[in-house]
Amino acid sequence: MRPRFTAAVALTATAALALTGCTKKNDTDTAAGGDAGAKTYKVAFVPKLQGVPYFEAMNAGGKEAAAALGNVEWLYQGPTQADAAAQADIVRSYIQQKVDALIVAPNDPDSMAPLLQQAKDAGIHVATADTDAPSSVREVFVNQATADGIGQGLTDALLTAMGGKGKYAIVSCGQTAENLNAWIEVQKAYTKEKYPEAQIVDIVYAGEDQAKATQMATDLMNAHPDLTGLVGECTSSAPGVAQAVKDAGKIGKVFTVGLGTPQAMKPYLQDKSSTAAILWDVENLGYLTAWAGAQIAQGKSFEATNNVSGDLSAVTYDSASKMLLLGPALAITDQNVDQFNY
Amino acid sequence: MTTESLNKNDKTEKNEKSPKRVRVLPAPVTGQEVVLVGVIALLWAGLALSTPAFLTAGSIQPLLVATAPIALIGVGMTIVIITGGIDVSVGGAIMVCSVLTAKTLVGSGVNLGVAVLLSVLTGGVLGLVNGVLIAYGRVHAIIITFGTANLFMFLGLQIFGSGTVNGIPGTLAFFGRGPDGRTLGVPHAFLITVLVTAAAWWYLRHTAGGRHFFAIGGDAQAARLAGVRVQRRVLLAYTTTGLLVGLASCFVIAQGTSTLDQTVGSGKELAVIAAVVIGGTSIMGGRGSVLGTLLGALLVQSVASGVTQLGWRSQLSDLFVGIFIIVAVGADLLRARARRSR
Known part of the structure; x- marks a missing residue:
C-alpha cells in the first residue's frame, strides 16, 4: 500500500462524504x-x-x-x-x-x-x-406561521410554565437556518418586552443531531444551575432538551418547550419533561x-x-x-x- | 519505516523477560498520550476555574457518556488504521444497527440482552462485508468502505421506510445519561469503553496477533513474507470494528431521545477518525494507540462541552477540533522524521 496515495485519497474521500x-x-x-x-x-x-x-x-x-x-x-x-x-x-x-x-x-x-x-x-x-x-x-x-406567531407562542408557553420569570436558554439547530433565526429574534425581543424578569442566557447550535442537542442542553443546565427553562428550536432539539431534563431528574424544575412533531414529543409531553410543542x-x-x-x-x-x-x-x-x-x-x-x- | 514494530519473534512470545524482547516491544505509550493527558488536565482545570459547575458529577458523567460511542468505535478504527486501512462506513453502519434495534425494541419489546446481541451481530455482519471485500478484493479500503457507506445508508433508509421510529422504550437506559446508566456514579457506557480499550491495548502490545496488525501497516509485503496471515488479520480488524459499531449503536440509542430519525450516525465516521488521529495514530498505518484514541475522543467532547458551558459560540468547537487534528498530524510527522534521523 502506498502511504502518500492513501492519505491523499483519504482526504478527498472524506471531503466528498459530505456531498453524498x-x-x-x-x-x-x-x-x-x-x-x-x-x-x-x-x-x-x-x-x-x-x-x-x-x-x-x-x-x-x-x-x-x-x-x-x-x-x-x-x-x-x-x-x-x-x-x-x-x-x-x-x-x-x-x-x-x-x-x-x-x-x-x-x-x-x-x-x-x-x-x-x-x-x-x-x-x-x-x-x-x-x-x-x-x-x-x-x-x-x-x-x-409568522415569525411573530412562532416566537411568541414558544415564549408564552415556556414563561407560563416558568411563572413569568427566570433564566432560560435556547438549543437551536442549523446556525444559518433563516426561519429558526427569525423566530429567535422574536423570542429575544418579545421576552424583553413582555417578561422583563426573564432572561435568555445562551443560544447554542446542535445541528440536526439529537444526541448533541441533548448533551448541549445538559451542559447548559450545568453551566447555569439557576436555569429554569429550555427551548428546543427545531424538531430534533425539541425532544433533545426534554430528554436532557428527564435524564438530569429535573422534571418540574426545568421546563421545556420546542418546535416538535406531535408523535415524537408525545412521551415527553406525557411525563411533563416538555410543557408544549409549538407547531402548525x-x-x-x-x-x-x-x-x-x-x-x-x-x-x-x-x-x-x-x-x-x-x-x-x-x-x-x-x-x-x-x-x-x-x-x-x-x-x-x-x-x-x-x-x-x- | 516501522521496523521497530515488525515482530519477527512470534514463537518466543512467552519469553517476556529476555532483554531482546523488551527492545522489540514498543513503549507502553507512544508519546501522544502523555501530551493528551496534559492537554485534557489543563483544559479541565481551566474549565473548573471558569465555570464552577464543570467539575461536578452532573457535568462529568454526561460528558463521559457522550464520549463513549466515538471512543468505542475508535478502538476498532485504530486497529483498522494501524493496518494501513480506513473505515468510512461506520456512520452508515450506525444507522443500520440503530434503526434495526430501535424498530425491534418498539415492535417486539425485547429485553436489553437481546437488543444488544441483535445490534452487535448486525454490526458484525456489516463489518464482515467490509473485511471480506477489503482482504480478498485487493481494492483499497477507502474505496470499498466509501461504497459500503452508501450501501449501508440505503439499507438504513429502507428500514426507516420514510418515517422516524417513535416511542422507543427505555430498555437501553442502562447505557444512557440518566440514573439507570450508572453504577456507583460511573456511567456504564464509559466503563465498557474503558474495559474494551484496555483489552485492545493489551492485545495489541503483548500478543503476536496484535503485533501483526502493526507489521501489516508497516509493510504488508514484508509481513506476508514473515509469515503473517495478512488477509485473515485484515478481516478481523474490520469485523471487530463492525461489532463495536453494533455495541456503540446501543449507546447512541440510549443517549438520544425516544425518537430516532435518519440523521443518526451522520458524520460519525469523521468524528471517529478525528479521535483516532488526535490520539496519535499514524494515518499512514504501522503506528498507533487505542489509549490515545480514547483520550482523543475525551478531548473532543470536553472541548464541545466546555464551549457550551462557557457560553462561547458553538462553532468554536469545530475550530478547536480542526486545530487539534492538524497539530496531531504535524506532531506525528515530526516524530517520524526524528525516528528516521536517529
Missing part, C-alpha cells in the same frame, strides 16, 4: 382526474430533507390537495440529507423535466436564489414553502403548498383572503411580501397530542 447520500427516489403520484382534454399541471415540491415525518406529512397534504383539485400532478422529492448541494441537483432535474410549478423549502436560501431564477427563465412558476428565499424571484412564499398543522401546510402551486401554474393570482378547502377556509395573502399565511401557531400538549398521526 442521495438516493434517487421519485415519489410520483399522478392524480389523474378531470376531463381527458384538460391540462394537468405538474406541481413539484422539493423539501429540505426526505423521509422525516415533518415533510412526509407535508407530502401527504400535497397528495390530498392534488386528489381534490383533480388537475394537478404532485411531484415530491428531496435529498436524504439536509444538504444544499444535493437539493440543488433535485431542483435542476425538475427544471429539466419542465414542471409547471416548482416549490422549494431551501436548505440554503442564498444558493437557491440563482436556481430559482434559472427555473423562471425556463418558463417555470417558482415558489417557496416552509422556508423562504427572500432575495429570489419566487412568486409566492407559503408561510406556515403540517398536512394543511402541504395542502396549501400544492394549492398555491396549482394557482401559480395556471397564472391565477391570490385574493386577500382565499378559500382553499374546508379546513383552510380563510387563508390570508399579503401582496406586499407575496406571502400566503397558513394561520396561527398551534400549541400541542398532552391534551391534544393524540389528534395528530405524524
Whole structure:
C-alpha cells in the first residue's frame, strides 16, 4: 500500500462524504382526474430533507390537495440529507423535466436564489414553502406561521410554565437556518418586552443531531444551575432538551418547550419533561403548498383572503411580501397530542 | 519505516523477560498520550476555574457518556488504521444497527440482552462485508468502505421506510445519561469503553496477533513474507470494528431521545477518525494507540462541552477540533522524521 496515495485519497474521500447520500427516489403520484382534454399541471415540491415525518406529512397534504383539485400532478422529492448541494441537483432535474410549478423549502436560501431564477427563465412558476428565499424571484412564499406567531407562542408557553420569570436558554439547530433565526429574534425581543424578569442566557447550535442537542442542553443546565427553562428550536432539539431534563431528574424544575412533531414529543409531553410543542398543522401546510402551486401554474393570482378547502377556509395573502399565511401557531400538549398521526 | 514494530519473534512470545524482547516491544505509550493527558488536565482545570459547575458529577458523567460511542468505535478504527486501512462506513453502519434495534425494541419489546446481541451481530455482519471485500478484493479500503457507506445508508433508509421510529422504550437506559446508566456514579457506557480499550491495548502490545496488525501497516509485503496471515488479520480488524459499531449503536440509542430519525450516525465516521488521529495514530498505518484514541475522543467532547458551558459560540468547537487534528498530524510527522534521523 502506498502511504502518500492513501492519505491523499483519504482526504478527498472524506471531503466528498459530505456531498453524498442521495438516493434517487421519485415519489410520483399522478392524480389523474378531470376531463381527458384538460391540462394537468405538474406541481413539484422539493423539501429540505426526505423521509422525516415533518415533510412526509407535508407530502401527504400535497397528495390530498392534488386528489381534490383533480388537475394537478404532485411531484415530491428531496435529498436524504439536509444538504444544499444535493437539493440543488433535485431542483435542476425538475427544471429539466419542465414542471409547471416548482416549490422549494431551501436548505440554503442564498444558493437557491440563482436556481430559482434559472427555473423562471425556463418558463417555470417558482415558489417557496416552509422556508423562504427572500432575495429570489419566487412568486409566492407559503408561510406556515409568522415569525411573530412562532416566537411568541414558544415564549408564552415556556414563561407560563416558568411563572413569568427566570433564566432560560435556547438549543437551536442549523446556525444559518433563516426561519429558526427569525423566530429567535422574536423570542429575544418579545421576552424583553413582555417578561422583563426573564432572561435568555445562551443560544447554542446542535445541528440536526439529537444526541448533541441533548448533551448541549445538559451542559447548559450545568453551566447555569439557576436555569429554569429550555427551548428546543427545531424538531430534533425539541425532544433533545426534554430528554436532557428527564435524564438530569429535573422534571418540574426545568421546563421545556420546542418546535416538535406531535408523535415524537408525545412521551415527553406525557411525563411533563416538555410543557408544549409549538407547531402548525403540517398536512394543511402541504395542502396549501400544492394549492398555491396549482394557482401559480395556471397564472391565477391570490385574493386577500382565499378559500382553499374546508379546513383552510380563510387563508390570508399579503401582496406586499407575496406571502400566503397558513394561520396561527398551534400549541400541542398532552391534551391534544393524540389528534395528530405524524 | 516501522521496523521497530515488525515482530519477527512470534514463537518466543512467552519469553517476556529476555532483554531482546523488551527492545522489540514498543513503549507502553507512544508519546501522544502523555501530551493528551496534559492537554485534557489543563483544559479541565481551566474549565473548573471558569465555570464552577464543570467539575461536578452532573457535568462529568454526561460528558463521559457522550464520549463513549466515538471512543468505542475508535478502538476498532485504530486497529483498522494501524493496518494501513480506513473505515468510512461506520456512520452508515450506525444507522443500520440503530434503526434495526430501535424498530425491534418498539415492535417486539425485547429485553436489553437481546437488543444488544441483535445490534452487535448486525454490526458484525456489516463489518464482515467490509473485511471480506477489503482482504480478498485487493481494492483499497477507502474505496470499498466509501461504497459500503452508501450501501449501508440505503439499507438504513429502507428500514426507516420514510418515517422516524417513535416511542422507543427505555430498555437501553442502562447505557444512557440518566440514573439507570450508572453504577456507583460511573456511567456504564464509559466503563465498557474503558474495559474494551484496555483489552485492545493489551492485545495489541503483548500478543503476536496484535503485533501483526502493526507489521501489516508497516509493510504488508514484508509481513506476508514473515509469515503473517495478512488477509485473515485484515478481516478481523474490520469485523471487530463492525461489532463495536453494533455495541456503540446501543449507546447512541440510549443517549438520544425516544425518537430516532435518519440523521443518526451522520458524520460519525469523521468524528471517529478525528479521535483516532488526535490520539496519535499514524494515518499512514504501522503506528498507533487505542489509549490515545480514547483520550482523543475525551478531548473532543470536553472541548464541545466546555464551549457550551462557557457560553462561547458553538462553532468554536469545530475550530478547536480542526486545530487539534492538524497539530496531531504535524506532531506525528515530526516524530517520524526524528525516528528516521536517529
